Structure formats: structure tokens, C-alpha cells
Amino acid sequence: MAKIELIQVKGSSFFCSGRLSVGVYKQGDTVILVDSGIDSDTAKNIDAAIKAAGCSVAAIINTHHHPDHCGGNNYFQKKYPDLRIFASQFESVFINNPFTHVLCFCNAAAPSTGLRNKYLEASISVVTNVITPYEDQVIEINGEQFRIVTLPGHTFGSIGIITPDNVFYCGDAIFGEDTFNKHGVLFYTEIQSSLASFEKITWLQIDATVFYHGGMLATISATASKHARRMLETKDVIAQIINVEGTGLPIDLVTQKIMNIYRIPQSEMSFALTRTCVTAFITQLELEKKIELIMRDGLLCVIEKK
Ligand SMILES: [Zn+2]
Numbered sequence: 001m002a003k004i005e006l007i008q009v010k011g012s013s014f015f016c017s018g019r020l021s022v023g024v025y026k027q028g029d030t031v032i033l034v035d036s037g038i039d040s041d042t043a044k045n046i047d048a049a050i051k052a053a054g055c056s057v058a059a060i061i062n063t064h065h066h067p068d069h070c071g072g073n074n075y076f077q078k079k080y081p082d083l084r085i086f087a088s089q090f091e092s093v094f095i096n097n098p099f100t101h102v103l104c105f106c107n108a109a110a111p112s113t114g115l116r117n118k119y120l121e122a123s124i125s126v127v128t129n130v131i132t133p134y135e136d137q138v139i140e141i142n143g144e145q146f147r148i149v150t151l152p153g154h155t156f157g158s159i160g161i162i163t164p165d166n167v168f169y170c171g172d173a174i175f176g177e178d179t180f181n182k183h184g185v186l187f188y189t190e191i192q193s194s195l196a197s198f199e200k201i202t203w204l205q206i207d208a209t210v211f212y213h214g215g216m217l218a219t220i221s222a223t224a225s226k227h228a229r230r231m232l233e234t235k236d237v238i239a240q241i242i243n244v245e246g247t248g249l250p251i252d253l254v255t256q257k258i259m260n261i262y263r264i265p266q267s268e269m270s271f272a273l274t275r276t277c278v279t280a281f282i283t284q285l286e287l288e289k290k291i292e293l294i295m296r297d298g299l300l301c302v303i304e305k306k
Contacts, residue, residue: 001041004049007216013167015210016046020068023061023161023169023210024050027142030058034161034169035212036072039118043072047079056080059141062087062127063171064158065094065101067118069212073125084128086139088150090157092127105272114268131159151201153194154187160201168206168220173197174227176214184262185234185277186227191284198228237261238281242291248301254278 005017006024014024020042023034031050037043050057057080062070065087073095077083087095094101102111102120111120131139131148134157138145147162151173161169175186188194201224209220217223241257242249255275264270282302285291292305 001045004045006049006053009165009167009208009210009216011165011167013163013165013208013210015169015216016049018045019213021210021212021215022046022072023163025146025163025165026053026055027058027144029055030142031055032059032061032141032146033057033076034061034210035063035069035171036060036076038068038071038122040072040075040123043075046072047076057083059084059086061146061159061161062091062095063160063169063173063212064088064155065091065098065122066155066172067098067101067120067122069171070095070098070125071118071122074123077125084141085125086129086131086141087127088131088148088157088159089133091155091159092130095122095125095127098122098124105269105276112268115272117269119269133157149200149204151197153190153197155189156193158197162204162206166205166207168204168209169212170201170209170220171212174201174211174220174224176211176217177223179211179213180223180226180230185258185264185274186230187273187277188231189276189280191231191235191280192287194231195228198224198231234277235281235284238278239285239290242282242285242302243304246304248294248296248303250299250301251275251278251282254282254302 006014008014012026016022025032037046057076098121102115137148144164149160151158151160154172202221208216208218210216255278259274264274291302294301294303
């Protein structure tokens with residue numbers, strides 16, 4: 001694994017080089033991390049970069065529970081017994097019980113072996129400071145104030161963090177350009193609140209943004225608007241798939257068509273993730289009264305609402 005460097009955004013706000021832009025905020029000889037990498041090996045590399053800067057880790061703020069964001073918690077919590085881990089109430093349920101995350105992709109039944117990997121199941125860690133649910137707020141860590149911005153959509157309890165330097169760490173609320181271009185269907189679990197979060201991001205008065213997937217960018221509103229447009233396009237594609245099939249289409253067949261249109265890799269995990277996104281769009285179309293769910297010959301199908 002390549003050595004991790006700390007890249008300065010502004011003042012005390014940094015992020016780690018490499019595939020995952022873990023946030024680092026320096027406070028004297030300690031740091032606060034925004035997310036923690038996917039596993040212990042990544043965490044160890046991050047820790048080496050922190051140590052090289054003459055610091056130790058005092059706290060982690062998790063933007064959400066996905067294993068690539070909290071999979072390093074376990075390493076840091078073992079290494080630094082006084083470590084504080086902050087997460088929103090919804091996300092802390094999953095971080096404290098990482099097996100619940102993989103259950104989301106298999107109807108809460110025992111997961112098949114294809115789903116049991118570090119991308120869906122983080123090592124266990126314990127959130128020590130639960131952030132009040134669903135409210136923008138300021139939290140104080142070691143005498144400095146950090147703004148917590150609620151950004152539901154990617155997950156229900158996702159948050160962004162704005163440091164005292166006015167640098168915004170957005171987690172996966174929106175993605176950097178490479179990730180945006182690589183994935184035809186971006187991972188969002190609730191469409192309406194995602195659109196509201198994109199709008200909210202557009203209006204943030206911040207000096208720079210760090211994407212967990214994609215490094216930093218000075219201005220954010222164009223990227224947020226691009227996400228909203230993509231989301232509406234994907235919703236239209238799914239509506240069209242459903243509407244041409246007059247007798248109703250099983251949800252797995254909608255997923256199949258989406259996987260083929262967007263050339264999504266044919267793996268069990270990709271199918272499970274895509275089906276989750278498709279389900280979010282189907283729920284949105286149902287809320288908009290454009291489709292309905294019906295049972296047909298033992299299959300749950302979606303059909304255009306007349
Ligand atoms: Zn995520």
C-alpha cells in the first residue's frame with residue numbers, strides 16, 4: 001500500500017492522499033479524523049502519516065456507517081483508548097453493529113458468502129458521542145467548534161462536517177468527478193432527501209470541499225447541481241423501463257435492465273447495491289403516484305399507475 005501523505009486544504013484542515021480522502025484536522029499534537037478508512041491496514045497507514053506529523057489521534061467523526069468510512073475505527077480505538085468517536089444517532093446503530101449493514105442487502109436474512117467482505121462489513125467499534133439526530137448543530141471538540149450539517153440521502157443519517165477553517169468534509173453526500181463519471185448509478189438510498197441535500201450543499205458558504213472519493217475542490221455548487229440532474233435522469237430511465245412493460249415488471253428485472261444499460265459489473269455485490277438504488281427510485285416513483293407495486297404470479301412487480 002502506498003505511503004499516505006497529509007495534504008493541506010487550509011490552515012489546520014488536511015486530508016489523506018490515496019483512494020480515500022480521510023479528513024485530518026490538527027489541534028496541536030493531536031488530530032481529529034473525518035472517517036477512518038476501510039480497514040486496519042489503511043488505518044495503520046493513516047496513523048503512520050499522523051505520527052510523522054508529530055501527532056496522535058484524539059477523535060474521529062464518522063460521516064456515515066459505510067465500511068470504507070468506519071472500517072478503520074477499530075484500529076484507532078484499540079490504539080488510542082481515550083479516542084472519542086462521533087456519529088449521528090442513525091449511523092451509530094450500524095457502526096456499533098457492523099453486521100447490520102450487510103443485512104440491508106439480503107432482506108435481513110443470513111447473507112450469502114458473496115456478500116461477506118470488508119466492503120459490506122466493517123470491524124466493530126463503539127461510538128462514544130452520539131450526535132443528536134437530524135439537526136444541524138455545532139459540536140465542540142478540544143475547545144474548537146465544528147459545524148455538523150445533516151445530509152440525508154446517501155444514507156438516512158449522513159452528515160457533513162465544516163471545520164473552524166470553513167472547510168467542508170462532505171463524506172459521500174456528493175462525489176468527486178472521477179467517481180461521478182465512473183458510476184452511472186450513484187449510491188443513494190432516499191431520493192427526495194438526496195435532492196434536498198444537494199440543494200442545501202449548493203448554498204453552503206464554505207472555502208473548500210473535501211470529497212471522501214475525489215480529493216478537494218474550491219467550489220461546490222456546480223457539482224451538487226450535477227448530482228441533482230443525474231438523479232432526475234436516472235429516475236426517468238427507471239420510469240421508462242417500467243412504463244414500456246405494460247403488465248408489470250419484477251423489481252429484479254428492473255435491476256437487470258439498469259445493470260445492462262449502465263454496464264455495471266456482473267457480481268453479486270454489484271447486483272445487491274444496484275437493487276438497493278433501484279428500490280429507492282421505485283419508492284420515489286410510488287410516492288409521486290407514477291407507479292404502483294402489485295403481486296403477479298408470486299412476483300412483486302412494478303407497473304405504471306393509470
Ligand atoms: Zn458511503
